[in-house]
Amino acid sequence: MEMDYPGNLYVVAAPSGAGKSSLVKALLELDSRLMVSVSHTTRAPRGQERHGREYWFIGQDEFRAMIDRGDFFEWAEVHGNLYGTSRAAMEARLSQGEDVVLEIDYQGALQIKQIFPTAVLIFILPPSWDELRQRLLRRGEDAGEVIEQRMVNARHEVAQARHFDYVVVNALFETALFDLKAIVHAQRLKWAAQRRSRSAVFDALQLN
Ligand SMILES: Nc1nc2c(ncn2[C@@H]2O[C@H](COP(=O)(O)OP(=O)(O)O)[C@@H](O)[C@H]2O)c(=O)[nH]1
Numbered sequence: 001m002e003m004d005y006p007g008n009l010y011v012v013a014a015p016s017g018a019g020k021s022s023l024v025k026a027l028l029e030l031d032s033r034l035m036v037s038v039s040h041t042t043r044a045p046r047g048q049e050r051h052g053r054e055y056w057f058i059g060q061d062e063f064r065a066m067i068d069r070g071d072f073f074e075w076a077e078v079h080g081n082l083y084g085t086s087r088a089a090m091e092a093r094l095s096q097g098e099d100v101v102l103e104i105d106y107q108g109a110l111q112i113k114q115i116f117p118t119a120v121l122i123f124i125l126p127p128s129w130d131e132l133r134q135r136l137l138r139r140g141e142d143a144g145e146v147i148e149q150r151m152v153n154a155r156h157e158v159a160q161a162r163h164f165d166y167v168v169v170n171a172l173f174e175t176a177l178f179d180l181k182a183i184v185h186a187q188r189l190k191w192a193a194q195r196r197s198r199s200a201v202f203d204a205l206q207l208n
């Protein structure tokens with residue numbers, strides 16, 4: 001089943017610690033037309049995380065019940081926990097013409113591309129394996145063995161970047177943010193031009 005909405009969908013994936021959450025947060029601050037979709041997860045909340053802000057934190061049973069009801073567009077097991085994108089909020093936003101960003105893993109991203117062929121898939125790469133480990137350590141949120149599992153998984157995840165529309169290397173934060181902004185801007189212009197509407201192009205450029 002393919003879906004077509006007036007809003008645009010961006011999917012950002014990365015190995016844990018590459019800087020995806022920080023980059024998406026900064027991108028949203030620069031662009032009031034982007035909204036991030038809050039996923040459901042069975043992972044325990046980290047220190048500063050709040051229910052309904054970073055994630056909807058739910059139990060395994062509740063998650064399985066949501067799967068059975070068909071509440072998720074996509075879901076996947078990542079680093080031993082379950083994560084999923086619920087239909088309700090995302091569909092409402094896209095149908096109102098708002099742009100939505102999904103911060104999900106590569107398995108979810110590839111599922112989304114099947115449902116929304118126009119979704120733009122962006123993969124964030126760290127500049128090196130060493131730097132990836134440093135960032136996970138510096139973030140200070142995960143236990144040693146969790147970090148090592150994430151480093152092992154990162155090898156496999158990075159190999160999936162070839163299925164994505166764009167790859168952004170997050171070496172210097174501001175440069176990577178600029179690249180993301182350029183991708184979003186270029187896509188808006190492309191979509192507006194495809195709709196063959198002069199006002200749509202002006203709207204995408206935020207001109208009067
Ligand atoms: N498939 C899927 N993956 C998700 C979803 N939400 C988060 N993830 C991914 O799950 C992975 C682990 O996320 P998290 O526990 O927040 O750790 P972090 O990536 O180290 O910040 C990341 O790759 C997320 O992008 C979702 O709704 N669906």
Ligand SMILES: Nc1ncnc2c1ncn2[C@@H]1O[C@H](COP(=O)(O)OP(=O)(O)O)[C@@H](O)[C@H]1O
Pocket residue numbers: 014015016017018019020021022023135136138139170171172173174
């Ligand atoms: N370009 C960068 N240079 C140095 N540190 C960064 C950069 N981007 C992000 N970080 C830091 O790396 C850590 C992991 O970033 P985070 O956004 O949590 O990653 P992810 O969401 O991909 O797991 C955080 O402490 C963040 O502040």
